[in-house]
Amino acid sequence: MKTISLTIDGKEITAREGDSLLWAALDNGIYIPNLCAIRDKTEPSASCRLCFVEVEGYRQPVTACTEPVREGMVVNTKGPEALRLACTAFELLLATHPVDCAHCLANRNCELQNIAAHLGIKLKTDRFKKILRELPVDDSSPLFIYDPNKCVLCGRCVWVCQQQGTGFLGFAHRGFERVVTTFGDEPFGESECLECGECVNVCPTGAFVLK
Ligand code: FES
Numbered sequence: 074m075k076t077i078s079l080t081i082d083g084k085e086i087t088a089r090e091g092d093s094l095l096w097a098a099l100d101n102g103i104y105i106p107n108l109c110a111i112r113d114k115t116e117p118s119a120s121c122r123l124c125f126v127e128v129e130g131y132r133q134p135v136t137a138c139t140e141p142v143r144e145g146m147v148v149n150t151k152g153p154e155a156l157r158l159a160c161t162a163f164e165l166l167l168a169t170h171p172v173d174c175a176h177c178l179a180n181r182n183c184e185l186q187n188i189a190a191h192l193g194i195k196l197k198t199d200r201f202k203k204i205l206r207e208l209p210v211d212d213s214s215p216l217f218i219y220d221p222n223k224c225v226l227c228g229r230c231v232w233v234c235q236q237q238g239t240g241f242l243g244f245a246h247r248g249f250e251r252v253v254t255t256f257g258d259e260p261f262g263e264s265e266c267l268e269c270g271e272c273v274n275v276c277p278t279g280a281f282v283l284k
Pocket of ligand 1: 118138
């Protein structure tokens with residue numbers, strides 16, 4: 074496969090033709106905030122809006138997960154406009170997320186903590202009005218607990234569940250009501266769930282955690 078040379082944050086790197094800017098950066102040790110990106114998914118959902126970068130010659134920032142690498146590209150992951158967009162998206166996400174890290178089983182193993190540190194934003198930001206959901210927590214599985222209130226709708230669990238051949242998890246409803254749930258909205262312990270634990274492995278927050 075053809076190799077592409079480009080520059081990100083002043084660092085010259087190589088990537089494979091067809092790679093997105095996001096994976097090229099991550100593979101070369103350059104962090105760009107992301108939640109919804111899934112490497113093997115050919116069409117990124119680009120729903121989290123956290124991976125904005127600035128590209129020389131472009132009039133506006135672009136999402137790194139949807140932008141293919143090009144020869145000679147010069148990319149800035151820390152440009153003011155890109156950071157402004159990413160910070161706004163992240164603070165909007167936090168407005169619907171229950172931030173109680175001290176009592177969360179994912180504490181210190183949560184991508185939201187990493188992103189907050191990277192962007193220099195407090196998890197308890199009050200920029201936007203807090204609107205929390207109060208959905209029931211499902212602890213019926215012998216393996217894990219599912220707390221939909223902590224879900225950021227990244228879609229990673231839905232994707233890996235499909236890859237297991239079950240397609241047992243999916244999205245339901247729209248807008249603020251949108252939620253990841255089981256087929257038929259059954260509790261995990263009473264469902265066809267294979268208990269493979271892949272949803273726990275890919276969850277970036279404390280929505281799926283092992284018991
Ligand atoms: S990782 Fe690019 S929009 Fe979510």
